[in-house]
C-alpha cells in the first residue's frame with residue numbers, strides 16, 4: 001500500500017492514549033469519515049472484514065436454514081461463502097455482457113423459476129460491483145422492488161465508484177465494503193456494513209461484539225461474532241480516507257493510459273464504462289484477449305476449465321518480465337465446492353474467465369510502469 005502519513009499519526013495516538021484494545025476514537029472517526037464519503041444519510045459499522053459484513057447483512061435480513069439467496073456467480077468466493085455460514089443455499093445468477101455484473105433479465109427469470117420450483121421467494125440477492133464497475137443498479141433495484149426481495153450490494157471493490165452520480169456503497173437495502181490489503185484503501189484487513197439507519201447499525205455492532213447484553217456482567221441471549229474492527233486498524237483507515245480521492249484519480253488515470261496505449265493493439269480490449277451512467281473507480285484495469293490472438297510460447301491444448309491458452313501464455317510472458325497479471329475470477333458455479341448449487345447462466349462469466357485478465361493497477365503503478373507493461377504485451381504477441 002502507499003500511505004498518506006496520517007496513518008502513523010492516528011496509530012501513534014492510539015498507543016499514547018492507550019486505545020490499543022478494540023474500539024475507541026479511531027473506530028468512531030473512521031465510521032464518520034466513511035459516512036461523510038458515501039453520504040445519503042447512511043450509517044456505517046466498521047468490521048473485521050467484508051466477508052464478516054456480508055455475513056451480518058444476511059443475518060440482519062433474516063437469512064437462515066432452508067432459505068435461498070441469489071448470488072452473482074462472477075465474483076470472489078467471499079461474496080457467496082457467507083450464505084453457507086447461514087445454513088442457506090446460494091443460487092447463482094450470471095452476468096450481463098456490458099457491466100460484467102448481475103444480468104437483470106436473468107435475475108428475474110431466476111426469481112420466477114425459484115418460486116415455481118420451491119414455492120418460496122429467494123430471501124435475498126447479493127449483487128457485486130466487480131473490479132469497481134457499478135452494477136446495472138436501475139434495472140436490478142426495480143426487480144428487487146417488484147418482487148420485494150432485499151438486495152445486498154457487495155461494494156468491496158467499488159469505494160469511489162458512482163452509478164448515475166450516486167456512490168457505490170449506497171445501493172440496494174444494505175451494503176458492504178472491504179479494506180483488505182489489496183483494495184482501493186486498506187486498514188491492513190477490515191470491512192464495513194453500510195446501513196440505512198442507526199438502529200440497523202446498532203444491531204450489526206451488537207452481533208459483531210459477541211451479542212453481549214447491556215448488563216454489568218456478561219449476559220448472552222443470542223449467538224454473536226467477533227467481527228468488530230480494532231482501533232489500530234481504524235487508525236490506518238482514517239489516514240487512508242485522506243487520500244481516497246487521490247487514489248481513485250490514480251486508478252482512473254492508469255486505466256485511461258492503458259486504454260490509450262492498448263487502443264492500437266488488435267485482439268486486446270480494455271474493459272470500459274458501458275455508458276455515461278457508469279463511473280468506475282477502475283480498482284483493477286481488466287482486458288480481454290481475442291481467442292485467435294497468438295502469444296509466444298502458447299500451448300495448443302485447450303482445457304475447458306481453465307483460461308484460454310493465449311491468456312495463460314501472456315500471464316507467463318509478463319511474469320518472466322517481472323509483471324504480475326492474473327486471470328479474471330472463475331465463476332462460482334464452475335467451482336468444485338459449489339458444483340451442486342443451482343445456477344442460471346448465459347455463458348458470459350464462463351467466457352470472461354476464459355478470455356480475461358487483470359493488469360497491475362493502483363497508486364504504486366507509474367506511467368513508466370504502464371508503458372513497460374504495454375510494450376511487454378506487444379512483444380508477447382506473435383507476428
Ligand SMILES: *Cc1c(COP(=O)(O)O)cnc(C)c1O
Pocket residue numbers: 048049050051052075076078079128130154156157177178179180190191
Ligand atoms: C475482497 C472481496 C471481498 C472480501 O473482502 P474481505 O474484506 O477480504 O473479507 C468480498 N467481495 C469481493 C468482490 C471482494 O473482492
